[in-house]
Amino acid sequence: MSLPSCDVTIIGAGLAGSFLAVLLARRGDRVQVFERLPDMRRSQVPAGRSINLALAARGIRALELAELMPKVAPLLIPMRGRLLHDVDRTLSFMPYGQREHEVIYSVSRPGLNGVLLDAAERAGATIHFRQELVDVDYACRKLIFLDAATGRRHEVPMGTVIGADGAGSVLRRAAVTQLGLDCTEELLPHSYKELILPADAHARHRIEKHALHIWPRGGFMLIALPNLDGSFTVTLFLPKRGEPSFESLQNDAAIEQFFARHFPDAYELIPRVAEEFGKRPVGIMGTVRCRRWHVDRHVLLIGDAAHAITPFHGQGMNAAFEDCRELLEILRDATTWAEAFDRFETRRRPNAEAIADMALENYVEMRDTVRDPKFVLKKELSLELERRFPSRFVPRYSMVMFHDEIPYRVAFERGRIQETILNELTETATTLDEVDYERAAALINARLDPVA
Numbered sequence: 001m002s003l004p005s006c007d008v009t010i011i012g013a014g015l016a017g018s019f020l021a022v023l024l025a026r027r028g029d030r031v032q033v034f035e036r037l038p039d040m041r042r043s044q045v046p047a048g049r050s051i052n053l054a055l056a057a058r059g060i061r062a063l064e065l066a067e068l069m070p071k072v073a074p075l076l077i078p079m080r081g082r083l084l085h086d087v088d089r090t091l092s093f094m095p096y097g098q099r100e101h102e103v104i105y106s107v108s109r110p111g112l113n114g115v116l117l118d119a120a121e122r123a124g125a126t127i128h129f130r131q132e133l134v135d136v137d138y139a140c141r142k143l144i145f146l147d148a149a150t151g152r153r154h155e156v157p158m159g160t161v162i163g164a165d166g167a168g169s170v171l172r173r174a175a176v177t178q179l180g181l182d183c184t185e186e187l188l189p190h191s192y193k194e195l196i197l198p199a200d201a202h203a204r205h206r207i208e209k210h211a212l213h214i215w216p217r218g219g220f221m222l223i224a225l226p227n228l229d230g231s232f233t234v235t236l237f238l239p240k241r242g243e244p245s246f247e248s249l250q251n252d253a254a255i256e257q258f259f260a261r262h263f264p265d266a267y268e269l270i271p272r273v274a275e276e277f278g279k280r281p282v283g284i285m286g287t288v289r290c291r292r293w294h295v296d297r298h299v300l301l302i303g304d305a306a307h308a309i310t311p312f313h314g315q316g317m318n319a320a321f322e323d324c325r326e327l328l329e330i331l332r333d334a335t336t337w338a339e340a341f342d343r344f345e346t347r348r349r350p351n352a353e354a355i356a357d358m359a360l361e362n363y364v365e366m367r368d369t370v371r372d373p374k375f376v377l378k379k380e381l382s383l384e385l386e387r388r389f390p391s392r393f394v395p396r397y398s399m400v401m402f403h404d405e406i407p408y409r410v411a412f413e414r415g416r417i418q419e420t421i422l423n424e425l426t427e428t429a430t431t432l433d434e435v436d437y438e439r440a441a442a443l444i445n446a447r448l449d450p451v452a
C-alpha cells in the first residue's frame with residue numbers, strides 16, 4: 001500500500017528542492033516551497049554561486065525518470081575529459097572514460113534550476129519566493145519566515161517538512177541547537193572565486209569546448225567549464241591564507257602577477273583580471289556530516305542540507321538528484337512518512353559519506369597528483385584493465401560518474417581495492433607494455449567480485 005498524499009512544505013527551491021517538488025506534486029502531494037531568493041527565472045543568479053556544474057549519470061538518470069531530459073538536453077555541453085594546462089602552455093588530454101557515452105556535461109545552474117521550477121509549477125507545486133526561513137520552533141512545531149517584500153515575519157505550522165535549504169541549512173542548525181542533532185560542518189582551508197573567460201567576437205569558445213580545463217599547480221588550481229554562449233566559467237581554488245592565497249592577493253599588481261606567472265595562457269584570455277577578481281565574491285567550501293537526517297519524525301534533510309560535500313568530484317547536485325529519486329522510490333511502498341524518512345536515511349547516508357570522502361581525495365588529485373607520471377600511468381592502466389576485465393574492473397572515476405547502478409559506497413570500497421592492485425602492478429612498470437597482465441588477472445580475480 002502506498003503512502004496517501006499529504007501537505008508537504010519544502011524549504012529551498014534550489015536544485016534539490018525544486019526537483020523534489022516536481023516528484024512529490026506529481027505523486028499527488030500538496031507542495032508548498034519557500035525560497036529566500038527572488039525567482040531566478042526573472043532575475044540574475046546572486047554572485048558567489050557556481051554558475052555552471054558538471055551533470056553526470058546519476059543526475060541524468062533522475063531527470064530521465066522524471067521525463068525532464070528533453071528540456072535539459074539543449075542546455076548541455078559534453079566534456080570528454082580533462083585538458084591539463086602546464087605553466088609552459090603544454091596541453092595534455094586525459095579522457096574521462098573509453099566509451100562514447102562516458103562523458104560528463106557542463107550545464108548552467110540557473111538554466112537547469114529554471115527548468116525544474118517550471119516543471120514544479122506545472123505539476124501543481126506552489127513556490128513562494130523571497131520567503132526566508134529565519135527560525136524554527138521544534139517544540140511548538142512552527143516555521144518562522146521573513147517576507148522580503150513586506151519585511152514582516154510570519155509563521156507556518158510544521159507538518160511534513162523537507163529541508164532542501166542547502167549547506168547552511170537553517171532547519172538543520174535549529175535541529176542541532178534545539179534537539180541536539182549530531183552534525184559537523186568542516187570547512188576547507190581553501191576558498192574559490194569565479195571569473196569569466198569570454199567568447200571570441202563570433203561567440204565561439206576560445207579554448208577547447210568539449211573538455212573540463214584544469215591548470216593544476218600543486219597547492220592550488222584553476223578550472224574552466226564551457227557555457228552555451230561561448231564563454232567559460234573559470235574557478236580559482238586557492239588557500240585562504242599563506243602564500244599564495246586569497247589573503248596574499250590584496251592588490252591589482254599582485255593579482256595580475258599571480259595570473260601571469262601561474263596561468264599565462266588563461267591570463268591572456270581573461271580581460272581585466274584584477275578588476276574582475278576584485279568585484280567577485282570568495283566562496284567557502286566544506287563537508288557537512290550528520291548522524292541523523294530526519295528529526296522529530298516529520299522533518300527530513302535532503303541534498304546539501306543533509307550532506308554538503310566539496311565540489312571536486314562534481315557530484316553534489318548529482319547526489320542531491322539521486323536522493324530525490326530514491327526518496328520517491330521509498331515513498332511508493334512506505335506506510336508512514338516517518339518510516340520512509342528512516343529508510344531513506346539508512347539507504348543514503350553511507351553513500352553520502354563515501355562521496356564526501358571521494359570528493360576530498362579528488363581535490364588532491366586534481367590540483368596535484370594529476371601531474372605525476374605514476375598517476376598518469378595508473379589512470380591509463382585502469383582503463384586498460386577495464387578493457388581486459390570489464391566485468392570486474394571499472395575505474396573508480398567511471399563508477400562514480402558513469403555507473404549510476406553502483407552505489408557510491410560500493411565505488412569507494414572497490415576503488416580502495418583497485419588502488420592496491422594498481423600500485424602493485426606499477427611498482428616497477430613505467431609503461432603499459434611493462435605491466436604483467438597475467439598477474440593482473442590473478443589479482444583481480446582474487447580480490448574483486450564481478451560488478452553486480
Ligand SMILES: Cc1cc2nc3c(=O)[nH]c(=O)nc-3n(C[C@H](O)[C@H](O)[C@H](O)COP(=O)(O)OP(=O)(O)OC[C@H]3O[C@@H](n4cnc5c(N)ncnc54)[C@H](O)[C@@H]3O)c2cc1C
Nearest residue numbers: 012014015016036054133166303304311314315316317318
Ligand atoms: C564551486 C562549486 C562547484 C560545484 N560544482 C558541481 C558540479 O560540477 N557538479 C555537481 O553535481 N555539483 C556541484 N556542486 C555542488 C552543488 O552546487 C550542490 O550540491 C547543489 O547545489 C545542492 O543542491 P541543494 O538544492 O541541496 O542546495 P542549493 O543548490 O544550495 O539550494 C538551496 C536553496 O535553498 C535556498 N535557501 C537557503 N537557505 C534558505 C532559507 N533559510 N530559507 C529559504 N530558502 C533558503 C537557497 O537560496 C537555495 O535556492 C558545486 C558546488 C560549488 C560550491
